[in-house]
Amino acid sequence: MQVLSKNTLKLGGFAGLREHRIVTDSRLFGQHKSPVTSEGLGNFVYLADAQFNPRGETGMHSHLEIDVISVMIEGRVSHAGSLENGQELEAGDVQVQRAGGEGFSHNEINPDLKKNRMIQLWALPQIKGEPAGYKYYSPKTTGVTRIYGGNKQQSDTFDNSIFIDIVKLNVGENFQLPNESLVYITGGTAEFIELNDSQIVQDGDLIRSTNFETKAITPLSLIAVHQ
Numbered sequence: 001m002q003v004l005s006k007n008t009l010k011l012g013g014f015a016g017l018r019e020h021r022i023v024t025d026s027r028l029f030g031q032h033k034s035p036v037t038s039e040g041l042g043n044f045v046y047l048a049d050a051q052f053n054p055r056g057e058t059g060m061h062s063h064l065e066i067d068v069i070s071v072m073i074e075g076r077v078s079h080a081g082s083l084e085n086g087q088e089l090e091a092g093d094v095q096v097q098r099a100g101g102e103g104f105s106h107n108e109i110n111p112d113l114k115k116n117r118m119i120q121l122w123a124l125p126q127i128k129g130e131p132a133g134y135k136y137y138s139p140k141t142t143g144v145t146r147i148y149g150g151n152k153q154q155s156d157t158f159d160n161s162i163f164i165d166i167v168k169l170n171v172g173e174n175f176q177l178p179n180e181s182l183v184y185i186t187g188g189t190a191e192f193i194e195l196n197d198s199q200i201v202q203d204g205d206l207i208r209s210t211n212f213e214t215k216a217i218t219p220l221s222l223i224a225v226h227q
Contacts, residue, residue: 001212004038006049006204007053016056016110022206023182028122038206041182042162044225046122049184049204052077052110062101067123067158069148070095071166071223073186075116076164081106083134094137094147094166098158100130119186119223123148126160133158139166144175165224169216176213177226183207183214187221190214 006020013019024033025040040046047056052075060081066140070077072089077089080106080165083097097104110116135158139145146156149163165176183192189202194212201207201214 001192001197001199002005002208003192003199003201004206004208006206008216009036010034012120013050015034015059017050017052017058019048019050020204021046022184025126038182038208039105041180041208041225043124043126043160044121044162044164044182045124046120047184047206048120048184049116050118050120051172052108052118054113054115055110057107057109060105060107062103062105063097063099065101065125065146066099067125068097068099069121069123069159069164070097070108071119071121071186073117073119075114076111077088077116077118078109079106080109086134087136092139094139096135096137096148096158098125098130098133100125100132102126102132104132106213119184121164121223121225123160123162123164124135137166140168142170161227163226165226167220167222167224169220171216171218173220174213174215175222175224177209177224178211179227180210181208181212181224183209183212183225184223187218188216188218190216190220190222
């Protein structure tokens with residue numbers, strides 16, 4: 001089990017936001033990858049923990065052949081762009097934008113006079129040349145909500161061999177994954193156990209594991225990426 005804390009990483013950013021880049025996969029970033037950031041997992045290649053400045057925005061920009069997942073942790077975002085222009089996201093909401101072969105353009109805007117917090121994840125598509133698409137989720141307040149991954153025979157989520165789940169646990173509740181995973185804590189404190197290794201983790205920690213069980217010490221929120 002490996003734990004990487006965002007507090008050990010350099011704070012960067014662009015336009016109207018500041019962010020810690022925690023996962024920067026070599027396949028995507030090449031020689032520009034920071035050696036202290038984590039590699040991805042399967043098709044999952046990027047994770048950043050961002051705070052928008054008051055009224056800050058990313059500016060309109062484009063993506064091609066990438067799936068962009070945005071998870072709101074605090075505050076709000078007003079979404080503008082070629083997919084679902086005008087969608088509002090509040091704390092807890094998730095949007096997933098598939099660029100495919102068509103591509104999409106977007107600008108994410110903090111409409112408020114205080115900072116917000118958003119986690120952004122990227123995944124390479126399972127198959128290139130797909131049409132662009134958009135999905136919105138309001139995850140359950142407790143339990144597990146799948147927001148990404150699966151086969152083409154279902155339409156609840158965009159297909160991929162990598163799965164991404166939003167997990168919310170009450171104090172004392174457990175969650176486990178028996179296969180390789182990357183888990184990012186977005187709120188609370190928990191004990192993570194893998195074989196004989198036990199560690200206390202908290203908001204802002206990324207955990208790489210091959211078979212873990214976690215128990216919530218406080219109300220816990222996390223993003224689980226797994227195969």
